[in-house]
Amino acid sequence: MSESVASKESREAAIAQGSAGRVMLEILIHGPLSRVELAERLGLSGPSLTRITKSLLADGRLFEGEPRLRATGRPPQPLELDASAEHFAGVKLTADTVYSVVTDLRGTARAEHEETLAGHAPALVADAIARSVRSLAGSFASVDGVGISLGGNSADGLVVTESHFLEWTDVPLARLVHDRLAVPVVVANDVTALTQAQHWFGGGRGLDSLAVVTIGAGIGMGLVADGRLIIGAHGALGSIGHQPLLPSEAVCWRGHHGCASALLTTGAVEQAALRASGRALSYGEVLHDAEQGDPSLRAVVDEAGAALGALLAGVTNLIDPQKIVLAGEGARLGEVAEPAMSAAFADTVAWRTVSAPIDVQPFAFNEWARGAAAMAIRARMLR
Ligand SMILES: [Zn+2]
Incomplete structure (x- = not known):
């Protein structure tokens, strides 16, 4: 075999392997799809697609699902992914x-x-x-x-x-x-x-644009735009931990007054609760006692909620997502301080008529x- 034929064959093998991954990804994101739908979505010819799905069916990665009921004509047979493969x-x-x-x-x-x-x-x-x-x-x-x-x-x-x-x-x-x-x-x-x-398996499934904001030991953000995960030129997109948010006495380790780390991390909220009430409480206890009507802890939680509203409005102003998912160990702040968060959001957001729903996710550490x-x-x- 000449070298050029060998390199052409290895190039074709690489393209076929890449296309197989794309076929599996389309089904992973959108659920079972027929061969016609897959060929359209991926811009592949019918014979190319059949070649790829034949090998995926043969090695058990795909299987043929129940045909969809149709009034006329032969019903399309959807291909499904074997998740346990x-x-x-x-x-x-x-x-x-x-x-x-x-x-x-x-x-x-x-x-x-x-x-x-x-x-x-x-x-x-x-x-x-x-x-x-x-x-x-x-x-x-x-x-x-x-x-x-x-x-x-x-x-x-x-x-x-x-x-x-x-x-x-x-x-x-x-x-x-x-x-x-x-x-x-x-x-x-x-x-x-x-x-x-979140984009493939969670609250942002199938969306073209999505921001995920996390509250916990730190504050962060992730972004999906045009249906793709974006990480920035240095993998540092969403480094919003020291974004200035509100005039405040609270200060972070870098000396900023009222930045996201000074106001919004679980540690910052615990510190603010200690200053306000003299009690050393866990983050969960602070939220719980504020919900139960403790006035000094309600003020602490509302300041953090206002900071969160300002942060989410800034995210909305910058990227105009279809949805914001609020996640991380501290996400429940978005429920407990919802009125303070919404008021600060409305005060800072540029587009008052169109803003993305904010989805507070119940969060488990795993x-x-x-x-x-x-x-x-x-x-x-x-x-
Ligand atoms: Zn800071």
Whole structure:
């Protein structure tokens, strides 16, 4: 075989593999689709599509669903995805713990694991991640990819360019973990990863534009525009943690008065409650007692709610999304302080007549790890 024929064949094989991922992704996002619908959506000819679906049907990744009822003509037979055909590990790193899940192709968590992190040296963290994934992978035939998310940035999905809480600069975390597990590994900012999961499997499913704002130990934002996850030129899109929001006495560690970190993190709300009431309360207790009518805690929660309204109005003014999903451990603030949040939102938003619905998500901590798994699924579909 001549070299040019060999390279043409390998190029065609690569295109076919990429198209197979796109076929699976269309069904993942939009549900069962007929061959005609798939060919239209992907701009493929009928014969090309049939070739791709034939091999996906043969290896069990797709199966033929029940034909849809139609008044006339032959009913189209939709192709469905076998979600259990592949499994992915999602890993969320915090300062002291590795939280892991294994999900199927639809991001449904099938098993979970927690592992204490003894330190922040990159090799030690990679060892802990590998142990964690191995302990989960035992229950499945294999894990087909690993996604790792953390409070930090990665522009290429391989190297953590910056992570404040781990004190890392330019750590090749994907390679370190790949060396230990020999499966594809991708690294992402944790809010970016959560946004991907919300767009494919959560409250933002099927939307062309979506902002996910998270409140917790930090404040962050993720963005979907034109139907695609956007991460920015340096993987740092949505770094809104020190955005100035309200005139306030509260100050963050960088010395800003009234920024998002000074007013909105769970720690900032606990500090404000301590100053106002003299009581050391958890974030959940502050929200609960404010709901029960404690006046000093109601004032604390309303100031945080007003800060949240100003933040969400700023997001709306900048990107005009179809929906804002409010997530993270502190998201319930959006319900408890809804009047203060809405008043501040109305005061700051430019378009008073058209603003996106704000969807407050009930939040479980394993959603961070599910987000990381969504990034592994994304890498598998788009490779
Ligand atoms: Zn600040």
